[in-house]
Amino acid sequence: MRTYTSQSAILSDIQSGQLKLRDLVQHYLRQIEGNKHLNAFLETFSEEALARAAEVEQRIQSGKAGKLAGMVISLKDNICYKGHKVSASSKILAGFESLYSATVVERILEEDAIIIGRTNCDEFAMGASTENSAFGPVLNYADTTRVPGGSSGGCAVSVQADMCLASLGSDTGGSIRQPAAFCGLYGLKPTYGRISRWGLIAYASSFDQIGPVTKSVEDMALLLEVMAGADGHDATASSKPAEAYSKLLNSDKKYKIAYIKDCLDSEGIDAEVKAQTLVTIEQLKAAGHEVVSVEFPYLDYMVPTYYVLTTAEASSNLARFSGLHYGYRSANATDMESSFRKSRSEGFGPEVKRRIMLGTLVLSAEHYDAYYTKGLKVRRVIRNATDALLKDNDFLLLPTTPTPAFKLGEKAANPVSMYLADIFTVQANISGNPAVTIPVGKHSNGMPYGLQLMGRHFEEASLLAFAKQVMNEQATAT
Ligand code: GLN
Numbered sequence: 001m002r003t004y005t006s007q008s009a010i011l012s013d014i015q016s017g018q019l020k021l022r023d024l025v026q027h028y029l030r031q032i033e034g035n036k037h038l039n040a041f042l043e044t045f046s047e048e049a050l051a052r053a054a055e056v057e058q059r060i061q062s063g064k065a066g067k068l069a070g071m072v073i074s075l076k077d078n079i080c081y082k083g084h085k086v087s088a089s090s091k092i093l094a095g096f097e098s099l100y101s102a103t104v105v106e107r108i109l110e111e112d113a114i115i116i117g118r119t120n121c122d123e124f125a126m127g128a129s130t131e132n133s134a135f136g137p138v139l140n141y142a143d144t145t146r147v148p149g150g151s152s153g154g155c156a157v158s159v160q161a162d163m164c165l166a167s168l169g170s171d172t173g174g175s176i177r178q179p180a181a182f183c184g185l186y187g188l189k190p191t192y193g194r195i196s197r198w199g200l201i202a203y204a205s206s207f208d209q210i211g212p213v214t215k216s217v218e219d220m221a222l223l224l225e226v227m228a229g230a231d232g233h234d235a236t237a238s239s240k241p242a243e244a245y246s247k248l249l250n251s252d253k254k255y256k257i258a259y260i261k262d263c264l265d266s267e268g269i270d271a272e273v274k275a276q277t278l279v280t281i282e283q284l285k286a287a288g289h290e291v292v293s294v295e296f297p298y299l300d301y302m303v304p305t306y307y308v309l310t311t312a313e314a315s316s317n318l319a320r321f322s323g324l325h326y327g328y329r330s331a332n333a334t335d336m337e338s339s340f341r342k343s344r345s346e347g348f349g350p351e352v353k354r355r356i357m358l359g360t361l362v363l364s365a366e367h368y369d370a371y372y373t374k375g376l377k378v379r380r381v382i383r384n385a386t387d388a389l390l391k392d393n394d395f396l397l398l399p400t401t402p403t404p405a406f407k408l409g410e411k412a413a414n415p416v417s418m419y420l421a422d423i424f425t426v427q428a429n430i431s432g433n434p435a436v437t438i439p440v441g442k443h444s445n446g447m448p449y450g451l452q453l454m455g456r457h458f459e460e461a462s463l464l465a466f467a468k469q470v471m472n473e474q475a476t477a478t
Pocket of ligand 1: 128150172175
């Protein structure tokens with residue numbers, strides 16, 4: 001079976017009779033089975049996916065298929081799919097089955113996507129390496145001694161190792177973009193409010209967004225187009241109409257692009273990642289774009305602001321997992337109070353507990369003003385500064401991550417070094433802007449890495465079109 005990198009290639013092979021959709025699903029299932037050691041999937045929905053393949057194939061042949069026909073997709077284990085298990089890779093949701101489907105799931109199914117299974121992630125999406133899952137770490141397919149990134153590590157590896165064509169993940173501080181970059185893929189964190197969060201297990205509600213991980217800009221645009229738009233179930237989902245993003249990808253417009261020099265000079269940035277970013281900047285200039293270096297004096301505040309605010313929101317969001325209503329309940333409890341305490345102590349992993357405690361401190365009466373209120377103010381300052389920057393410039397360009405994928409265990413013992421893995425991705429979640437990662441390079445150690453592009457609120461159409469231009473320009477230059 002050839003390796004498909006876009007839905008359009010699959011669709012045209014089905015239409016011309018060269019490919020049966022069932023065979024493709026079977027191929028993906030074999031890939032999943034043969035690469036079990038990567039630990040990317042927690043569960044496959046094999047029978048269902050195969051049955052659906054036959055139905056969708058018929059609709060394709062009769063010309064009645066939806067926009068996503070031929071696309072086989074995995075779901076991060078924090079997106080609800082009615083009648084299927086969902087656990088946020090936590091022991092505390094053991095045995096829990098979704099009572100309804102996320103809006104994104106309903107929308108992709110309506111357009112004939114096939115969901116092949118649910119993928120492993122950091123527990124409650126808290127992490128940058130997928131080592132915090134209650135079900136063991138996910139391994140990077142390009143080098144199994146390295147992490148795939150996180151928290152959507154299973155999503156990224158499922159696409160990287162050809163176990164499906166695309167995946168839906170969630171991004172609160174980089175969880176789509178960072179693993180996509182570590183696995184040589186495309187990833188999009190849409191504008192906050194562009195996609196409904198209904199049916200996404202919340203980590204930090206004012207930061208979380210669902211988005212795609214794919215092998216092409218085209219598929220990223222197509223999935224956004226299908227998922228975006230207002231939703232009566234989520235008041236934070238914008239009523240701004242979604243655009244036909246996949247039809248708006250071809251542009252030869254010349255843009256003004258900014259990069260933050262301090263990012264490239266920051267401590268800990270890999271020399272090759274920096275050099276490649278500078279090469280891309282030169283390629284863009286040669287192609288007629290204007291690229292300027294700008295000051296952005298808030299870099300040191302990004303990660304602290306992110307952790308103050310997200311842990312506060314997490315401590316509130318995760319209060320509902322008490323052992324009473326859902327999933328795991330301790331067998332050692334003797335009364336209600338000890339049932340809460342023991343179910344939570346036994347059900348949550350160490351990183352989740354650390355964040356609940358931190359968030360509880362941030363929101364406590366004595367510290368609320370010093371941390372939470374202050375954090376909100378800094379968030380506003382960062383958002384205003386980002387908006388100002390994107391008023392004068394069309395896009396902000398920066399590496400997705402300071403380094404390619406690190407070794408398993410390398411940062412696990414030091415939470416702060418793990419938190420700093422997100423230094424370039426958290427800005428888009430603090431400010432709400434859309435951001436993509438595109439696979440621009442391969443390190444001499446064999447690992448891929450990405451370039452990040454950030455755009456104005458709700459201007460995904462031009463952001464994706466520009467991402468395509470950058471990839472085309474790179475292809476012509478090399
Ligand atoms: N790595 C970041 C964290 O641990 C981001 C996670 C995410 O985007 N869900 O919070």
